[in-house]
Amino acid sequence: MRDSIVVQTNENEPVVFTQAELGWLPWLEPFPEAGLTERHWAGLVDRSRAKSDYFRLLVRDPEILEARTKTDKDIFYNIADGLPRADRELAAAATSRYNGCIYCVSVHARFATVHSKRRDDVQRLLDEGVGADLGERWNAIVRASVALASTPVGFGQQHIEELRSVGLDDAEIVDVINSAAFFNWANRLMLSLGEPTMAGEA
């Protein structure tokens, strides 16, 4: 007995990077909501995620989903000290722009705009790509994120020095590294297990 793919008829696939809210359509069957056990609920972390096809697909392996989700939350939401949220979201958006994840960009460009109030600069990153001139501090964060996302990894001393030159301390540089590195995880799941769609029209 063999599993099968889910065939999506997606007539509203986005073809540009956008800050608008998008939907996501899975290419494999999500775990049925009615069959979720305690092990699955632990994997979902937030019970509301049971409504998401993406998380119900990932919950087929609950332990790695739980650990991934908790890694994600601490890297982005623990603002006890270190890099401001806006800059972490910028690193996520720049990484996603470079790897080509239209869905991931839409979410994290939106968050970068909310926290920075710099919608036009964020949109320039989307429209012009990772070479857009966003001012010294953001340019340094984007360049570091792009170097980290490259394979082989191109991140070197020059990126550390550039981040220091725009005022980041060591702990803030670690937040850039964590935020950018994490989106190399997220982008690959989002890009390879399904596709984005314009919200409300799926």
Add this chain to the structure above:
Amino acid sequence: MMSAETTDIIDLLAGIEPGSSLNGIRARRLQARENAQKSYIALFEPADFGDVTATERYAVAAFVAGVHQEPATAAFYLARLAEAANGSGLVEALKVEIGRARTEGPYGAFPAGPLSVEDKAGLIYRMAGDGREVLGARLAAALEHAHLLVFRPRDAAPAAMQALLDAGWSTTAIVTLSQLVSFLSFQIRVVAGLRTLGASLPSQANAAVKAS
């Protein structure tokens, strides 16, 4: 000496010593640090290996680290592959495939439209007959998919899921495989980033004095 099971793998691979300033900085993101380690455990030392064997997991990890040209991380996973059931016979063939699969990413195509000007062609890795003979059709499909995820994730399409299903991967096994390759893409970059930052700091001994 701690065993590999209790050692923090990112610290191990990045050379972060107890008492160093980087150790102190990582401690400020304790949940992230602990759950990066739990992610490693969930993927490589799970209570239940389910549909993906330990040998397959270490082989894919060694391939991913190898094509990233990260020698320390690749050596770590190759050593574990050699210790896994029927793993030692795969090491040489896997090293040959790593050499054949190396390139530079990311590349690939966007959905047809304004972004098509950014489309970038590159290696579409397919395993040759001799490697396939040693590694088997199921692992060959996994490594071809891992290459897609590492270098050209924006080329992903339902056909890639179908290729894995055809090679005997279940839906749940594909989720585990996708998490494994994607986690490695994270782990390798955290290690590379922290190692680079660590190299720019005063020696560990001085840092330990400052941090205490």
